[in-house]
Amino acid sequence: MFDLTGTTSTSSAPITGKGALDGIRVVEMGQLIAGPFCGQLLGDMGAEVAKLESPGVGDPMRHWGQGEIPTWWRVIARNKYSVAVDLRSEEGQQTARDLIAKADILIENFRPGTLEKWNLNPVDLMAANPGLIIVRVSGYGQTGPYASRAGFGGIGEAMGGWRAIVGEPDRAPSRMGVSIGDTLAATYGCMGALAALEARRKTGRGQIVDSTLYESVLQVMESLVPEYAINGHKRTRTGSVLPKIAPSNVYPCSDGEYLIGANQDAVFARLAQAMGQPELATDARYATHLARGEHQTELDQIVGDWTSTLKVQELEDLMIEYAVPAGRVYDAEDMMNDPHFVAREAIVRVPDAVLGEVPMQNTFPRLSDTPGSIRRPAPLEVGQDTSEILERWLAR
Structure with missing residues (x-):
């Protein structure tokens, strides 16, 4: 655990608690955004997150973002431990099974069928660990005629109805500017995991959380479907205004x-x-x-x-x-210099071995008794925490 040092443009408070999910262990097997953002949310709430990465290669997210040294990884991988595991090898698959047997939650965002191909069938994992909660984030879900298709955030946004209504009416559909389909699916996956933890408290049993890109987008589309079904009205792109809502x-x-x-x-x-x-x-x-x-x-x-x-x-x-x-x-500059952001510690500076410190969004929402926190910076080296996690979780 470390203290975050504030400045005139960003600030932070001493970390006083371990978070509501202290004691919960998470194995994250996803990559890029949809799975890892779910892991970030759980980690922010206090869970210990062991992120499995391919040896030497790691999550491609390490290289995403703008600038000479991309910083997105510093946000999405905070509060995580990097464990190098080759899931395509028998040895790596056994290590994964051993870790998952000690975990409360498993997160994955591979195409449906990938876990099964790696001898990590959820049925077998839950037989070995009956309380295991498996968050499966995918483009179209684990069932249905599209389940095996490759899914991407933008495709989920298009199918879920978002892209059709974003942008100017005389131009092609626009994107949000952030990967909203991925982050929504991750957020609903996190919500599902929290609900499953409560259900497990009552029953002792885990379950599978099936979170899809397109359904997560669909969930926030307000009355788009009934407006068409009942009134025959199809929402269209209207630029910066909401029709009939003025000024x-x-x-x-x-x-x-x-x-x-x-x-x-x-x-x-x-x-x-x-x-x-x-x-x-x-x-x-x-x-x-x-x-x-x-x-x-x-x-x-x-x-x-x-x-x-x-x-x-x-x-x-x-x-x-x-x-x-x-x-x-x-914009970002406005946020870093706004007194309300400073007063509420909405942006904190996280120590970084390469960059010195990295300003980033704090943990949200705010809990009065068990607040979330950034307890450790993102792991900069692939597999840097392998020995520590294997020793603590598996006594190896």
């Missing part, structure tokens, strides 16, 4: 952009006051939610014409004064 958009300022959400009647009245145009709140075209939705384009133009005469700070001061929900469109 709620990103508006130009003289030195940047600013997001305002004032679509409720009382809030819109306050915005009209801030604009020096209180008559807008009683104008029949804008007085109600439905009316503003019908006149969305012209209302956005009115608001945008006004915001463009102000600097971002001037607009923000007015929005705060009139209690209108609004905010800047942040």
Whole structure:
């Protein structure tokens, strides 16, 4: 365990607890994002995560990200131990079986059938360890006609409905900018593992958590399906606005952009006051939610014409004064210098043997009695913790 040192732009608090999952052992066999992010979440909550990596090669995630020295690995592999295991060899498969027999949770995000091919059939693993919970993250699930297909985050986003509604209406579907399909599947996998731990407390038995990319995306698609099934309405790409919800958009300022959400009647009245145009709140075209939705384009133009005469700070001061929900469109630099981020320790600096320290997001959500923490930095060498884990878990 180590102390995190804060600065004026990021801060941290001393680690005072071991986390809600202290004592839970996790074997992570996945790579890239969907499996490893699930492992990151469990590790942040206090679990001990033994990450199995191919000797010499390791997880390709070690090399992903921007810059001369990619830093994504430092985030997704924090709180983990790297154990070098060749899963394609009999010896490596036996080592994996031995570790899994001592584990509470196994995470994998290979194509369905891969574990079975490596003589790691979940049926056999759970026979040897009846309390084992296996989180299986895949593109399409462990069953169904598409189960054997190769899955990738973007494909899951497309199938789950996300890509069809993201972007400008006159252009091809856009991506989120982050690997949202992978992280959603990982998050639902983590949720499933936590639910399975509670079920095991009552029954003593483990179970399989089947988390898919496309279903995880589908879960957050709000009323997209019933809107079509009941009303025949298909959502389409609408850019930065929500149809019939106004004013709620990103508006130009003289030195940047600013997001305002004032679509409720009382809030819109306050915005009209801030604009020096209180008559807008009683104008029949804008007085109600439905009316503003019908006149969305012209209302956005009115608001945008006004915001463009102000600097971002001037607009923000007015929005705060009139209690209108609004905010800047942040980038990483904004986050690192924002006083609210600092006050809540949303970004911490993690010691790093190569880079000195790496600023990154803290652990979320926040638990009052058993908070998560970053107890150890990401392992920089493949297999650097092999001897320690084998000795502690298997007494080798």
